[in-house]
Amino acid sequence: GAGVSQSPRYKVAKRGQDVALRCDPISGHVSLFWYQQALGQGPEFLTYFQNEAQLDKSGLPSDRFFAERPEGSVSTLKIQRTQQEDSAVYLCASSPDRYNEQFFGPGTRLTVL
Amino acid sequence: KQEVTQIPAALSVPEGENLVLNCSFTDSAIYNLQWFRQDPGKGLTSLLLIQSSQREQTSGRLNASLDKSSGRSTLYIAASQPGDSATYLCAVYTGANSKLTFGKGITLSVRP
Numbered sequence: 001g002a003g004v005s006q007s008p009r010y011k012v013a014k015r016g017q018d019v020a021l022r023c024d025p026i027s028g029h030v031s032l033f034w035y036q037q038a039l040g041q042g043p044e045f046l047t048y049f050q051n052e053a054q055l056d057k058s059g060l061p062s063d064r065f066f067a068e069r070p071e072g073s074v075s076t077l078k079i080q081r082t083q084q085e086d087s088a089v090y091l092c093a094s095s096p097d098r099y100n101e102q103f104f105g106p107g108t109r110l111t112v113l
Numbered sequence: 114k115q116e117v118t119q120i121p122a123a124l125s126v127p128e129g130e131n132l133v134l135n136c137s138f139t140d141s142a143i144y145n146l147q148w149f150r151q152d153p154g155k156g157l158t159s160l161l162l163i164q165s166s167q168r169e170q171t172s173g174r175l176n177a178s179l180d181k182s183s184g185r186s187t188l189y190i191a192a193s194q195p196g197d198s199a200t201y202l203c204a205v206y207t208g209a210n211s212k213l214t215f216g217k218g219i220t221l222s223v224r225p
Contacts, residue, residue: 004156033212042117042202042215043157056211091156098211099144104157 004105021077021108025094035091082112115140119216134188136203144208151200193223
């Protein structure tokens with residue numbers, strides 16, 4: 001079956017531009033997570049959705065970061081006025097429920113120039 | 114605050130060797146622990162999930178153990194192959210919040 005997909009796989013943005021990163025979770029998975037992975041580091045949690053409800057956004061680094069999952073399936077992570085420190089790989093994961101195994105997508109590598 | 118440590122950061126072994134990758138965590142009140150593999154430029158592939166009530170899980174040549182009270186997990190790889198070369202990350206889920214907390218990973222190189 002299809003796994004988690006993310007698009008685009010690579011994104012180059014000029015500083016100050018807005019970007020939108022898309023995640024298509026495994027069909028039927030209730031829980032969806034976003035993580036940020038800097039080079040040489042483990043992923044760091046950004047935010048969590050249960051269906052369409054954003055239950056935890058404690059990891060979002062600033063108010064320039066915004067995530068939504070309006071119909072409880074596809075999710076979009078938006079970064080406004082990108083800065084160089086936003087350069088990282090953004091990973092999406094889904095799970096049947098939050099206590100279960102998380103399945104990750106291939107990630108979007110964002111480079112801010 | 115939960116912290117996950119994986120030491121060493123890198124490991125190089127000859128093909129065929131059995132090896133153990135270590136993971137330690139500071140808060141033993143975990144719900145589960147997951148081991149992942151990450152190839153360069155790729156996402157994470159889940160290898161094994163151990164629930165807090167379990168002591169170990171096995172999948173093929175991989176065996177993961179969990180000692181919750183001491184805050185440790187090990188990933189055992191039997192008869193290593195060059196195709197096992199990758200970064201291995203462990204992550205713990207406490208359940209009190211919504212996130213997996215990851216270690217920095219161990220980059221494994223298996224030499225032919």
